[in-house]
Amino acid sequence: MGKEFGWHRGLPADPGEQLKHMAPQPLTADREFAPLSRAELRARLEQVGQERYHHRHPFHLMMHEGRLTRGQLQAWALNRYYYQSRIPIKDAIILSRSQDRNFRVEWRKRIVDHDGGGGRDGGIERWLRLSEAAGLSREVVQSAEGVLPATRYAVDAYLDLVRNRSFLEAVASSLTELFSRDLIALRVGALKRHYPWLSGGLDYFTARLSEAPEDAKFAFEWVAEHACTRQEQELAVRALERKCDILWAQLDALYFAYVNPAWPPPGAFRPDQA
């Protein structure tokens, strides 16, 4: 299945090996042994990223290889805006669950980064400008009409995770930012090269190049300090896997609706409407 595609790159060629690699790891007794060292925990998290982060997804590979149409990039910008628009809400939920002032002071930076205010733009405004550069009106994007239902479900599942799972898992689910800098650096170059008409709208990504690593550093240190037992460490790893699933599912839905077989569901955005 899809062996020729890049998201299997770097994984063993034998499908059996691949499955062992990708199958969810059961929480069996041998995982309740000694806690991992900080370096081992970091390595486990990095491994999740290598296997499951959406830099491997065929939609992103097409994007970076210049193989997306303008309409497909519009669908991406529109759907991803729904995700962006929920990020400060997600962070406010996490903020609301912390009784530690120092934590809250650190974490609120994320809300400021996304919402802006006090004369500064934030990530949401920058994403709207990216959407406009792609040829969409900000009103259409902000209305969220035409967003794929599957996008909503996945994004809402993220809010559900940070609201209803343990606080440790809520924080750990943000650790995809450990991997986002590399993806964004690659993307900015690729977008400029392949879609020069988008070049005026890339401020979102250049801002994230510095914001994301700061956020990831704080979140990793916090998780490493607060996941004391092996079981807690495993919960953190799982939370990161669940978050990777959420990002991946959004691209699956985009690919299905707009690349192949290219069947947007009833009521969804159609590029030729833009």
Added chain:
Amino acid sequence: MGKEFGWHRGLPADPGEQLKHMAPQPLTADREFAPLSRAELRARLEQVGQERYHHRHPFHLMMHEGRLTRGQLQAWALNRYYYQSRIPIKDAIILSRSQDRNFRVEWRKRIVDHDGGGGRDGGIERWLRLSEAAGLSREVVQSAEGVLPATRYAVDAYLDLVRNRSFLEAVASSLTELFSRDLIALRVGALKRHYPWLSGGLDYFTARLSEAPEDAKFAFEWVAEHACTRQEQELAVRALERKCDILWAQLDALYFAYVNPAWPPPGAFRPDQA
């Protein structure tokens, strides 16, 4: 896009017309006029079904034409089990929101139908037997490991709808049962004809042939009586649309993962593992 496929059958051939048909209807002022008659409301709901119910989905068309492999049917049974397993929970949430004893007495029939008990099987047990007939072990199915994340998100969005939207919308979202009898009748014949090895597992559907119309009749009568204003009627129609989206998204995810491009996400069921 996918014009050759059956889910566009019966819709106008001109894509512009099609879009008008399928675009979500805004809640504009002209909808706040006089309430619809019972017959008009019924017609509006039927129209939603004709346009958005998942009988049109390519995955179902393939199923009914005998074009699914055993592995694809396994993936369907496994993922749909997750949906089935949440139905009594969904109905218990609705039950918990009603202060009307008569309503609760009627509605609890649904929970009994699905959960069984007192020596009777229910829909969930019957779905497990269907899964076994498809070649899956009930333990694998019940564990829900390997269920597509997108299936979980869509099903959980259904629970979210009945928990957090108005009670009228929660009840109205069940009105897809207005359309399920015809689909099931078609399906039972098609499954027997094309996949004779499944024949021993079809009790789920034969039971639903009588259960679903009873449930739909009660729910429609209740909605017709309690959606008094035009705005309430429109909310009921929208809730039915949202439910159709939820069913549709589940099949989109199956099609993407197991038919075309056939890329199950990391960690998901792979037919050759069964």
